[in-house]
Amino acid sequence: MxxxxxxxxxxxxxxxxxxxxxxxxxxxxxxxxxxxxxxxxxxxxxxxxxxxxxxxxxxxxxxxxxxxxxxHPPALLGFYIRELGARGPRFVPVSQAPELATATRRASAAEGRFFISDCRNGRLLVMDFDPTACRHAVLSPLHPARGKVVLPPAPKQSLIWFFLTENGGGYDGAVAVLMLPIGTTKTKVQVDLLTSGSGVWVAHRTVVIDLPETLPPIAYTLPPVRGKIYSLTKSGHILGLDMTAAKSSLIQRPDKGICSASGSLRRPGATQMTGCWCMTKFVCMRRGIVLRMLW
Incomplete structure (x- = not known):
C-alpha cells in the first residue's frame, strides 16, 4: 500500500x-x-x-x-544584576528581539569580579577586584575590541567619586570628584574635578565655598547631569557643582525630596516596578539585589 x-x-x-x-x-x-x-x-x-x-x-x-x-533614540537594552555574595554581575536583557541578539550576547560576555559604579552610553565604569589591588576601569561590552581601559591610580584622598563623562569624552573618558576640607574647623570645602587622559588625572579646581557647619559626611554623589554634579549630605544639604561655570553651591534639600535608608536621592513619585525602586542614576536596590541599566 x-x-x-x-x-x-x-x-x-x-x-x-x-x-x-x-x-x-x-x-x-x-x-x-x-x-x-x-x-x-x-x-x-x-x-x-x-x-x-x-x-x-x-x-x-x-x-x-x-x-x-x-x-529611534537609544533604548534600554537590559540590566546588570549583582546579587549580594555573587562573584560578579550578570546581564538580563529586556527584549528577545532577534535584531538585538548580537548586542545582548556582547553585553552578557562582560564577566569578571567587579562592581559597577556607573553606566552611560553602553559603557561601564567598574571597580575591578584585582588580586593585588582594586582598580577603576572602563568597559565597553558592546565594543569588545576596545578591551578594558584601566584608569590612572586614584589620588590618595578619601572623599572621591568616579563617573563616566556625560558626552563620552572618548570611550575611556572618566571624571572624578574630589572634595578637600579646608582649615581646622573644616567649614570650607574646595572641590576638584579630575578628568582622565594620557594615563594621568588632570585637575580643574572650582571655587572654595563656605559651609553652614563642619563638612558633614557625604551620603551619596550623583553622576554628572547636564554638566552639573550633586552630592547629598547627611545633614540635609545638596552640594552642587557646575562643571561648565566652575562654580559650586550648597542648598537645603527640598522637603519633597526623599532620602532612602541607603542615603541615595530618589525622585518624588518614583515608580515601584517588579519589587525594585527606580532611583535617580538608574540604580535599583531591594531584597539584596543591585541593578544597573545599560542603554
Whole structure:
C-alpha cells in the first residue's frame, strides 16, 4: 500500500494589480523614505539598504539619518544584576528581539569580579577586584575590541567619586570628584574635578565655598547631569557643582525630596516596578539585589 504524501501547492504569483500597487509605493521616493524611517532597529535599516543602490542612497542620506536617530533614540537594552555574595554581575536583557541578539550576547560576555559604579552610553565604569589591588576601569561590552581601559591610580584622598563623562569624552573618558576640607574647623570645602587622559588625572579646581557647619559626611554623589554634579549630605544639604561655570553651591534639600535608608536621592513619585525602586542614576536596590541599566 502506497503512503500518501502531502504536496505543497506553489504560491500563486501576485496579481498584476497587486504588483502595480507595490511598485507605486516603493517606487515613490517620499513614501520609501517614510517606510524606511519606521523600521524598528538600525540593523533592519542596514539590511534594507542592501536591497538596491537606490535604497542605499536614501538610507545613507545624512538628513534621513538625523530623522532616524531622532525617531529611534537609544533604548534600554537590559540590566546588570549583582546579587549580594555573587562573584560578579550578570546581564538580563529586556527584549528577545532577534535584531538585538548580537548586542545582548556582547553585553552578557562582560564577566569578571567587579562592581559597577556607573553606566552611560553602553559603557561601564567598574571597580575591578584585582588580586593585588582594586582598580577603576572602563568597559565597553558592546565594543569588545576596545578591551578594558584601566584608569590612572586614584589620588590618595578619601572623599572621591568616579563617573563616566556625560558626552563620552572618548570611550575611556572618566571624571572624578574630589572634595578637600579646608582649615581646622573644616567649614570650607574646595572641590576638584579630575578628568582622565594620557594615563594621568588632570585637575580643574572650582571655587572654595563656605559651609553652614563642619563638612558633614557625604551620603551619596550623583553622576554628572547636564554638566552639573550633586552630592547629598547627611545633614540635609545638596552640594552642587557646575562643571561648565566652575562654580559650586550648597542648598537645603527640598522637603519633597526623599532620602532612602541607603542615603541615595530618589525622585518624588518614583515608580515601584517588579519589587525594585527606580532611583535617580538608574540604580535599583531591594531584597539584596543591585541593578544597573545599560542603554
Amino acid at each position: 502506497e503512503s500518501k504524501t502531502d504536496r505543497t501547492e506553489p504560491t500563486a504569483p501576485p496579481s498584476a494589480a497587486s504588483a502595480a500597487a507595490i511598485s507605486a509605493v516603493l517606487g515613490d521616493d517620499d513614501l520609501l523614505r517614510e517606510i524606511l524611517l519606521r523600521l524598528g532597529f538600525p540593523t533592519t535599516l542596514i539590511r534594507a539598504a542592501a536591497v538596491s543602490k537606490r535604497w542605499l542612497r536614501h538610507a545613507s542620506d545624512p538628513t534621513f539619518l538625523r530623522r532616524f536617530r531622532t525617531r
